[in-house]
Amino acid sequence: MFKALDPLLHSELRLAVMSLLIGVEEADFVFLRNKTGATAGNLSVQIDKLQRAGYISISKGFNGKMPRTTCCITDEGRSAFAAYVEALRGYIGK
Amino acid sequence: MFKALDPLLHSELRLAVMSLLIGVEEADFVFLRNKTGATAGNLSVQIDKLQRAGYISISKGFNGKMPRTTCCITDEGRSAFAAYVEALRGYIGK
DNA sequence: TTATTTGGTTTATAATATAAACTACTTTAT
DNA sequence: ATAAAGTAGTTTATATTATAAACCAAATAA
Numbered sequence: 001m002f003k004a005l006d007p008l009l010h011s012e013l014r015l016a017v018m019s020l021l022i023g024v025e026e027a028d029f030v031f032l033r034n035k036t037g038a039t040a041g042n043l044s045v046q047i048d049k050l051q052r053a054g055y056i057s058i059s060k061g062f063n064g065k066m067p068r069t070t071c072c073i074t075d076e077g078r079s080a081f082a083a084y085v086e087a088l089r090g091y092i093g094k
Numbered sequence: 095m096f097k098a099l100d101p102l103l104h105s106e107l108r109l110a111v112m113s114l115l116i117g118v119e120e121a122d123f124v125f126l127r128n129k130t131g132a133t134a135g136n137l138s139v140q141i142d143k144l145q146r147a148g149y150i151s152i153s154k155g156f157n158g159k160m161p162r163t164t165c166c167i168t169d170e171g172r173s174a175f176a177a178y179v180e181a182l183r184g185y186i187g188k
Numbered sequence: 189t190t191a192t193t194t195g196g197t198t199t200a201t202a203a204t205a206t207a208a209a210c211t212a213c214t215t216t217a218t
Numbered sequence: 219a220t221a222a223a224g225t226a227g228t229t230t231a232t233a234t235t236a237t238a239a240a241c242c243a244a245a246t247a248a
Contacts, residue, residue, distance in 0.1 A: 001112045016096045019185045042206055067226055087188045091113045092179045136237055
């Protein structure tokens, strides 16, 4: 009935990030910050956790002269997200 | 896009408790503990939070000679749960 | 009568989330 | 050229949360 909810995804901000990344090829830090409304510090910490978990990859480069951090969901991230959503249904119905 | 998720409900155990209570007239402590697999200590703390939030009511009585703690979802709890589920859909699709 | 079990609560600790402070650099104004 | 302000982040300190362990009171079993 109540399958465990992956604690890495059961976090508002990390879930929002994954939700955004699942729909796109890649997204940069600023895009994620704007879309989620998170503070930069919080976002920095949370994407780091997602990366350590292997759910996203992070690459750093430059946009002209400005630093640019780009995030991309991994296959592992996709399936973890799917599993999380599936588990959630056990709690909220449908 | 990403509505805030009520932090009181965005907790695995509290969500499970609410999920159980939403389907029944009332449920006692032991029933909730068994269904959720939570430790008694954790369950005690979490139902207390739900009660303080006004999402459930807790009444204490006896089952024969044994103490019995009964939980019941409130109208406020029902609508908070509905709002939470609605908000979640913004994150997980559907 | 002394364990053991039941039904919890309280408290201490570990994990998490978050903001605030900081770094490094760029752009703009003086 | 220099100072001030803005951008893109990271690190660190703090508050919040979750959880387990320890505890309590009463009932039941040995």
